[in-house]
Amino acid sequence: MSAASSQSEFAAALLDPAATLPAGVTTMRGSADAARFDVYRNNVMVSLITALEQKFPVSRKLVGDAFFKQMARGFIRQERPRSPLIFQYGDGFPEFIDDLETTRGVPYLGDVARLEVLWMRAYHAADATPLDIAAIAGTDPEILVGSGIVPMPSASLLRSDWPVGSIWAAHQQDPVASVAHSGPETILVLRPQADVRVHIVPPQDGNFAATLFAGKSLGGAAQAASHDASFDFGSALVGLVSLGTVLRLQPISEGDNS
Template sequence: MTMGLTESQDAFAAALLHPDGPLPHGITTARGAADSSRFAVYRNNVYVGLTTALGQRFPVTKRLVGSDFFAGMARAYAADHKPASPLIMHYGDEFPDFIAAFLPAASLPYLPDVARIEAAWTRAYHAADRLPLDVAQLAAAPSERLGDMTLVPHPSARLVRSDFPVGSIWSAHQGETVATVADWQAETVLVVRAAMHVEVHVLPARDAAFAGSLLEGVTLGEAAQTAFAAAPDFDFGSALIGLIGLGAFSVFEPVEGELP
């Protein structure tokens, strides 16, 4: 039975990522003979390309576990995760979740969230350009309507909430010498590219619930209530101005009849 083009392509792609699988039907040398050893070289090159891409996207994750461990983990990921896009920069979006379920990495419970910061960094780097909201624009809105307003998250803004000091761990690995992480506590990290460079910010603990609510599209009033319930020492003004100063939100895109 002759396979169609789609079936042939699917079989070829599956064989590339499964080293124990059979040689795809119709793959032969110029002499017409099947040659599994030559296909194995091609298959290995694909694995090398995918694992290299993961290493480039998740350098701190790689540094934390070492090159050999990372290579094995990345290869295990690549075996069941084909690229969904021809843009290799997007490869590995599910890698943090894979790490969370990867039993050999269970002794490093913070590792998935470090990887989530690195995934967010790449997304922020390639996010759409948008002018960030500034305090003056917010101040121009009628004060009596402030509680009912929602803010537009900046396209690059991503929030990573963790039970571990993952923002500090990420920062500690940005130089040649690894710095010491002094305070081992939960952190909420904002990754954003409001200007030309991606920035990674560890937010004050009392602002975490507020930031999470606003980035999910909750009104300012509702976000403040959630924040006060989570942290009685929450300061609405300083938290809001702080997030705006970090570029977490875009300029308003007014809808006719609504607030600018």
């Protein structure tokens, strides 16, 4: 009498080290052997840990290999990949990090991981040609203030209470450099052409950029940023467009503009 195996049972036992071996699994000796099933358990766990290590190299360096692996194992048990596109796996890792007691002393870790998610998204995003700055110069100001931006497919904005752009940059060199300040940063991640770029947006332009990314008009974004006396609409817009942030402008209805 042979037991029928099911993939449900096999799958459930893969990520649960305490689970008994699935029914019907055996060896050439005629009896089951946990050490053999464990090869699959290790393959799954190690390949997914490796996937997270490759996606979050700076987060890993920040907390060290042992702690990172421990976080990765915890995350993997909680969340399986939903797709064979393994570069998409781990988009929920920053939230998992935020919720951990053990990362309290590294409060910026979640945002560093967010920056790494955005980097990977930009790397694989659709190719496109950013809006030429000349198009801004040639647009009637009244139309301009009523327009919003369609960001490049690769472009995202991250606002952090911590200097995570500077921390990320400090880790692109060995040994890791020191970070000169502790304030918040607004980080723009994008791939205008071949390579992914990471920029720190001038502090006074953070609200402007965030309001534009939220789908509001240029006029509305300018008003949202105007409480900071050092904000200057022209240099902010020219700056963002020249970095390749914008795919095109699009009209925004009046209601969104107030």
